[in-house]
Amino acid sequence: MQPLDKDQFLENLQKIYVDDVGVIVDSCHSIFKIEDFHHKNIRDIFPLVDSIFEMLSTMARVDFPIQIQKIKTTFPPLKGFYDFVFEKVIIQDKEMIILTIKDYTKLYTNLKEEMQKQNEVELKIK
Numbered sequence: 001m002q003p004l005d006k007d008q009f010l011e012n013l014q015k016i017y018v019d020d021v022g023v024i025v026d027s028c029h030s031i032f033k034i035e036d037f038h039h040k041n042i043r044d045i046f047p048l049v050d051s052i053f054e055m056l057s058t059m060a061r062v063d064f065p066i067q068i069q070k071i072k073t074t075f076p077p078l079k080g081f082y083d084f085v086f087e088k089v090i091i092q093d094k095e096m097i098i099l100t101i102k103d104y105t106k107l108y109t110n111l112k113e114e115m116q117k118q119n120e121v122e123l124k125i126k
Contacts, residue, residue, distance in 0.1 A: 006083075009107035016099045017091070018042045022053055025096065031103055032077035042099065045075060048084070049099065056097055061088045070108055080105025 014031040018024055022043045027034040043050035048071065056066070066086040073082070078101070085100040 006104060006107065009104055011103040011105060013100055013102045016042065016101070018097050018099065020057060020095055020097075022049070022097075031101060046073060048073070056086055056088070059088065061090075061095075064088045070104075081108035 012030050014028055016024060016027040016034065022041045024034065024037055024040055024042055027038075037045060043053050048068070059066075064087045067083060069083045071082045071084055072080075081104055083102040083104060085102065087098045087100070089096055089098060
């Protein structure tokens with residue numbers, strides 16, 4: 001069996017650029033509009049990012065990217081399932097963290113439904 005190529009199921013992605021303390025500097029608007037959050041701290045928006053930000057900010061660039069999969073957030077514009085990918089880059093002599101949000105809602109929803117069906121079959125067998 002061949003490994004699953006998740007990128008064929010990628011629905012959308014958004015890159016959010018934050019400075020060394022977490023303030024949102026820039027973003028595309030692929031998944032949600034960032035205007036309301038521009039110049040706000042990403043740590044206040046995503047509790048997951050807040051919980052790991054100190055670690056991310058002290059890590060060396062060679063230790064990246066960091067990927068966290070199958071995230072369901074409490075952030076209202078993100079209603080599905082996402083992968084978060086963190087990278088550290090230098091832009092105009094400033095170190096920044098890029099959070100790429102990858103939308104895999106359909107894929108993860110289908111996988112969840114399949115797992116549920118398998119669990120129900122196993123429970124009936126027992």
